Amino acid sequence: MxxxxxxxxxxxxxxxxxxxxxxxxxxxxxxxxxxxxxxxxxxxxxxxxxxxxxxxxxxxxxxxxxxxxxxxxxxxxxxxxxxxxxxxxxxxxxxxxxxDLGAHRLYEEVQLRGLDAALPFYAQAVHALARIQVRGAQGFDPDWCWDTPVYDRQLMLERESGYFLRACCTDLLQLDFDGEAVGAECRHLAEAASQAPARFFLHRDFQSRNIMISNGAVRFIDFQGGRLGPLAYDLASLLIDPYVGLNAAAQEHLLATYLQALGREINYDHEQFEREYLLLALQRNLQILGAFAFLSRVKQKPFFAQFLVPALDSLRGLLAKPGAAGYAGLNHLCQLCRRKLEHL
CATH class of the missing domain: 3.30.200 (Phosphorylase Kinase; domain 1)
Structure with missing residues (x-):
């Protein structure tokens, strides 16, 4: 046209x-x-x-x-x-x-005014997220989805951990690693993460460049990949977003804010949510690394390359948590990636 x-x-x-x-x-x-x-x-x-x-x-x-x-x-x-x-x-x-919502995103708000000024918009975003995850699932028709109707174990293995191993570790960084051992850990991670109930609306790319600020309020875009999925994934997408790099205190504050908002919609055990959050944050972090490697190398979009190191540092931080103690192979591979990127 x-x-x-x-x-x-x-x-x-x-x-x-x-x-x-x-x-x-x-x-x-x-x-x-x-x-x-x-x-x-x-x-x-x-x-x-x-x-x-x-x-x-x-x-x-x-x-x-x-x-x-x-x-x-x-x-x-x-x-x-x-x-x-x-x-x-x-x-x-x-x-x-x-x-037309203009051109000012949450990402620009942080860049221009700093995190403290942006935190009220983050709070708005997580309040609205909790509402649409619950209410958006009501009457949602999986036939609307263009990709897959639900976020599940197979998607995790193919589009997230598999994406990371293929696009980042092999194609971009050309690393020599124990694919069998790491693959077994990825399957274990996907099996554990897939136990989270997947009956809620999932945006699947809920991050600072997909949240507009218009007339003092947050607005959500790029929802065409929406499907049914678990609660914690979209929150993790926002909180570990490497475009911004929220510090640990901000992440903890926003997680607590989200849980308060979620409690006004449904009853959901907080300890269960936090266990699921770590697993799904790991999945999302692997997806980010695969996507940024692919976009920078194959699509020739160098903008994304600058966020590979922050995304790897985020993954290392998640893998250092006690709940991720069973992923030594992924942890080692993450360190190999970090060292290789330093010399590119």
Missing amino acids: NPDQLLRLAGALLGWPLHQGRAQQVALVPLLPDGSSRRFFRLQRAEQKVIAILPPENDPAGLVEARAFARIGRHLRECGAPTPALLAFDDQTGLALCE
């Missing part, structure tokens, strides 16, 4: 006046995505601004993902989630037209 076709379709969907088949006096500004292959644009007509999102050209999977974005987005809005309003959606092309 070229710019003229995009403007014509967007204008028709939004009811904007057309001139010679094209929306009148509309500025079209391409936006740079993070790791996504989707295409983003800002459309501005007079004082009205709209974000247009298109799947990649000639990509059937991208079209399915776009439809998941629309269906899950509508559901979350109906549940009261702080997501952008979906103004229009074209099922044939996958064009989504959304409320």
